[in-house]
Amino acid sequence: MEAVPFSTSTRLAVMTGAGISAESGVSTFRGKGGLWSKYNLYEVATPEAFARDPRMVWEFYNLRRAQLPTVEPNAAHHALARLEAAMPDGAFTLITQNVDDLHDRAGTKHVLHMHGELAKVRCTGCGTITETLDDLGPLPHCDSCGAMLRPHIVWFGEMPMFLDKIDVAVRDCHLFLAVGTSGTVYPAAGMLSLAKSCGARTVGINLDEPDNVDSIDHFFQGKAGELLPPLVDEWLSRL
Numbered sequence: 672m673e674a675v676p677f678s679t680s681t682r683l684a685v686m687t688g689a690g691i692s693a694e695s696g697v698s699t700f701r702g703k704g705g706l707w708s709k710y711n712l713y714e715v716a717t718p719e720a721f722a723r724d725p726r727m728v729w730e731f732y733n734l735r736r737a738q739l740p741t742v743e744p745n746a747a748h749h750a751l752a753r754l755e756a757a758m759p760d761g762a763f764t765l766i767t768q769n770v771d772d773l774h775d776r777a778g779t780k781h782v783l784h785m786h787g788e789l790a791k792v793r794c795t796g797c798g799t800i801t802e803t804l805d806d807l808g809p810l811p812h813c814d815s816c817g818a819m820l821r822p823h824i825v826w827f828g829e830m831p832m833f834l835d836k837i838d839v840a841v842r843d844c845h846l847f848l849a850v851g852t853s854g855t856v857y858p859a860a861g862m863l864s865l866a867k868s869c870g871a872r873t874v875g876i877n878l879d880e881p882d883n884v885d886s887i888d889h890f891f892q893g894k895a896g897e898l899l900p901p902l903v904d905e906w907l908s909r910l
């Protein structure tokens with residue numbers, strides 16, 4: 672594995688996507704067998720779809736929510752948690768497009784879930800956010816105000832979460848690592864070239880070449896669960 676510059680003073684920003692959870696048994700979105708080959712994203716993952724047919728949208732997310740307790744973090748999630756624990760405060764930022772809770776369960780303390788979280792629901796009336804993986808039925812409503820609940824998920828056409836914090840971490844990092852993401856969905860996909868244009872080295876680990884591979888200085892092709900732990904161990908040996 673080609674050496675990537677890393678030292679005690681390195682500030683690292685990590686962006687993960689569905690590929691990091693693939694070895695845990697969570698489906699990716701694109702490619703053969705991906706969720707968007709089985710579902711029409713415009714029918715299940717847009718505000719318009721929820722306004723038109725909330726039952727169908729809930730059905731899609733209830734299946735994803737029910738799967739969460741049946742899957743476990745893999746070696747790649749654990750490697751990133753080890754890295755966060757070993758790096759100085761503020762030097763490690765984990766940004767994920769994933770709505771699963773596998774980074775959190777692996778022990779990473781600060782996870783920026785830019786596309787929301789399956790384990791949370793939000794009231795469309797009073798805005799209350801509740802953490803729950805309970806089966807809420809086909810069309811859940813808020814206990815306090817009676818309005819319809821929605822998954823706490825960023826749908827296509829909505830603004831991702833934590834963009835201010837993400838922007839600072841990406842512009843300030845010395846090293847940007849992208850793991851398991853096809854580099855197709857913006858603004859997440861643009862973070863890599865933003866980091867590079869601000870002077871960072873960029874590293875990618877992915878099964879297939881992502882769309883933004885031209886902006887990656889060190890690209891390692893393969894499975895995150897196999898390639899990330901040795902890379903992290905090598906970095907840890909330099910702390």
Ligand code: OAD
Pocket residue numbers: 687688689690691693694699700701702705716768769786825826827850851852853854855856876877878879880881893894895896
């Ligand atoms: P994609 O499904 O677009 O891409 C997953 C990437 O992971 C692909 O490039 C695969 O080659 C790679 N991959 C698969 N298995 C892997 C493994 N074991 N190790 C490493 N890489 C692997 O998923 P995302 O890029 O995360 O948004 O998709 C971005 C967004 O599109 C998602 O957050 C979601 C989706 O629509 C919303 O729902 C808003």
